[in-house]
Amino acid sequence: MLEIKNLHVRIAEDETEILKGLDLTVKAGEVAAIMGPNGAGKSTLSYVLAGKEDYEVTEGEILFNGENILDMEVDERAASGVFLAFQYPMEIPGVATMNFLKAAMNAQRKARDEAEYTTPEFIKKVKAASADLSIDFNMLKRALNVGFSGGEKKRAEILQMALLEPTLCVLDETDSGLDIDALKIVSDGVNALRDPERAFLVITHYQRLLDHIVPDTVHVLYNGRIIKTGDKSLALHLEENGYADIIAAAA
Amino acid sequence: MQKTQAEEALGMELPTRRVESFHYTDLRTMLREIPDNASGSTGGNYAPLVDTHLLSFNDGKLADDQVLPKGVTLSTDVAKATSSDINDAIVGMNAVTSGDAISLVIEGNATMEKPLGLGHFSSNESRNACYHKVLIKAGSEAQVISRHTSKDGVASLANTVTEIELEKDAVANWFVIQQESISANRLARINVSLAENAKLNLFILNAGGKLVRQEVKVDVAGEGAHVDIKGVNLIGDDAHIDVTTVLDHNVPNTTANELFRNVVAGNGHGVFQGQIKVAQIAQKTDAQMACNTLLLTDDGDFSAKPELEIFADDVLCAHGATVTDIDDDHLFYLRARGIKEKTARGLLIKAFVDEVVEEIGVSEELEEAFIGIIDSWLDKNA
Ligand SMILES: Nc1ncnc2c1ncn2[C@@H]1O[C@H](COP(=O)(O)OP(=O)(O)O)[C@@H](O)[C@H]1O
Ligand SMILES: [Mg+2]
Numbered sequence: 001m002l003e004i005k006n007l008h009v010r011i012a013e014d015e016t017e018i019l020k021g022l023d024l025t026v027k028a029g030e031v032a033a034i035m036g037p038n039g040a041g042k043s044t045l046s047y048v049l050a051g052k053e054d055y056e057v058t059e060g061e062i063l064f065n066g067e068n069i070l071d072m073e074v075d076e077r078a079a080s081g082v083f084l085a086f087q088y089p090m091e092i093p094g095v096a097t098m099n100f101l102k103a104a105m106n107a108q109r110k111a112r113d114e115a116e117y118t119t120p121e122f123i124k125k126v127k128a129a130s131a132d133l134s135i136d137f138n139m140l141k142r143a144l145n146v147g148f149s150g151g152e153k154k155r156a157e158i159l160q161m162a163l164l165e166p167t168l169c170v171l172d173e174t175d176s177g178l179d180i181d182a183l184k185i186v187s188d189g190v191n192a193l194r195d196p197e198r199a200f201l202v203i204t205h206y207q208r209l210l211d212h213i214v215p216d217t218v219h220v221l222y223n224g225r226i227i228k229t230g231d232k233s234l235a236l237h238l239e240e241n242g243y244a245d246i247i248a249a250a251a
Numbered sequence: 252m253q254k255t256q257a258e259e260a261l262g263m264e265l266p267t268r269r270v271e272s273f274h275y276t277d278l279r280t281m282l283r284e285i286p287d288n289a290s291g292s293t294g295g296n297y298a299p300l301v302d303t304h305l306l307s308f309n310d311g312k313l314a315d316d317q318v319l320p321k322g323v324t325l326s327t328d329v330a331k332a333t334s335s336d337i338n339d340a341i342v343g344m345n346a347v348t349s350g351d352a353i354s355l356v357i358e359g360n361a362t363m364e365k366p367l368g369l370g371h372f373s374s375n376e377s378r379n380a381c382y383h384k385v386l387i388k389a390g391s392e393a394q395v396i397s398r399h400t401s402k403d404g405v406a407s408l409a410n411t412v413t414e415i416e417l418e419k420d421a422v423a424n425w426f427v428i429q430q431e432s433i434s435a436n437r438l439a440r441i442n443v444s445l446a447e448n449a450k451l452n453l454f455i456l457n458a459g460g461k462l463v464r465q466e467v468k469v470d471v472a473g474e475g476a477h478v479d480i481k482g483v484n485l486i487g488d489d490a491h492i493d494v495t496t497v498l499d500h501n502v503p504n505t506t507a508n509e510l511f512r513n514v515v516a517g518n519g520h521g522v523f524q525g526q527i528k529v530a531q532i533a534q535k536t537d538a539q540m541a542c543n544t545l546l547l548t549d550d551g552d553f554s555a556k557p558e559l560e561i562f563a564d565d566v567l568c569a570h571g572a573t574v575t576d577i578d579d580d581h582l583f584y585l586r587a588r589g590i591k592e593k594t595a596r597g598l599l600i601k602a603f604v605d606e607v608v609e610e611i612g613v614s615e616e617l618e619e620a621f622i623g624i625i626d627s628w629l630d631k632n633a
Contacts, residue, residue, distance in 0.1 A: 050583075053583070074583065075589050083587075089584075090580055090584040092581050092585070092602070093606065094602025094603060095598055095602045103594065104589050104590055107588075107594065108588075164588065
């Protein structure tokens, strides 16, 4: 489903290279965990997948269902099924969350030549999805992410994911800022979306998220490359021993 | 200096940029030529925005089909104000231009259900000037929509001077809705005086016009008085829109809050001058002023000049002015959810100005009407 080949990425502004020949393949239905120390380039990878303009791809390609998404606009990627749950969701003053959700859902449906939701259909869907994530419906009448707690922001990201039904879900440190209860709610939300047609890229620092969202594969990202790939036992190994031996072995 | 055609016609001197309060709006240069005094409508009448108790002024003439609610008394036996001070040029011009003068006395709350409408319409390339003198009696609350329109494509020059006196505990909810044609010019002054515990809630929406100058002067003269001014300036095409406010705090314990949000598109030029003066005896004044601009084009600009003149020592006064483009990160977030760039920009621009409208706290009908004006402007210009 997702094939990243020899991806080199630099920061457009100062030309610092962050990703230095990254290779990664994720199959439909797979949950792939990406782990790695701070500054390894995990968020950069997620932004490049979504199409943020601050990053410049100098080499390599990203194929999503066989298509090179590097040629696609940000919104086209989203409509084709790419979703990024942000590490730091933006606060957007003045844009009511409900209006935003409706605009996003209908924009994607329109792009896929599907009928737009009517208001009652839309509200019904949002009510059901927010109840599943223990999100107070009233919170969604407020401006997008404005004044939401850290945990509420992360839950709102998963709500968007549930409503937009993407086929490639990239979760960037969705566990950070969540207490144990919220972690459980969010993980259940993610697990409910697991599907043979849907792949997940779960970026995290901590094994604890992977106790809830059990990955099929675990990849270690260090200094802009995947330096080791394994199964879920690799995450446990990292939890106990840190990155040092793996980094040393790769050097 | 040789007189311009306008100065000849008006029999007065117009301010140049050397007059400090006209630094960004050189009236003499921008209005070298002005049309003749209006001699009646040549087609078309004022069309209201919402249902109001309406007084309509077509090319400066009060239409005589008014039905006013109980508690509102109209008189046409009024003399216009005048001034020979160059800083009051707009008042001076008003006095020597044809157009009706009225006075209104408002008592009780009769206009809170259905607002009073002062609707203006210019039908042709001529000049007209209305004068409104309004007294809001002690403890009364008034709601007034002063709206300014013109026939599409006419180069009219409209002038409105409004004097509002609020007695003790009176409240004015005053909305200035300016939707002149993009070829029409408009000069306006609002003078307000507030007695003890009186409240002015003023909302200004500029969504049209070529050369527009809206001056607001508030004399905060009663303890406990509060001034709230909110505004949205939508500046596109070749428009030059200037909002100049002066708040004079002359007694202790008064508060003021001023917030403008501006959008500049096309070749628009915007100006905000906000002066807050606090007299030496006006201790405990709390006055806040903010002016935020979204500049969507390299061909437009916005000049903001906040000015504090404070002679008391125990006051809270602050001002902030920003000029920014749309936040790229905000745009990215919306687009990453599948929203097309143009739509996403529209959502963000709209959010930026709608916030102000939502904060004025009016009826749903009025809020929708105001937002409707903003939406159609954004559709055309942003
Ligand atoms: N927009 C940016 N501008 C400057 N430096 C950046 C930018 N984005 C990322 N970096 C730098 O790139 C490196 C990788 O960052 P990031 O992808 O956020 O790592 P991770 O998510 O793995 O912690 C870091 O050194 C970070 O400071
Ligand atoms: Mg990160």
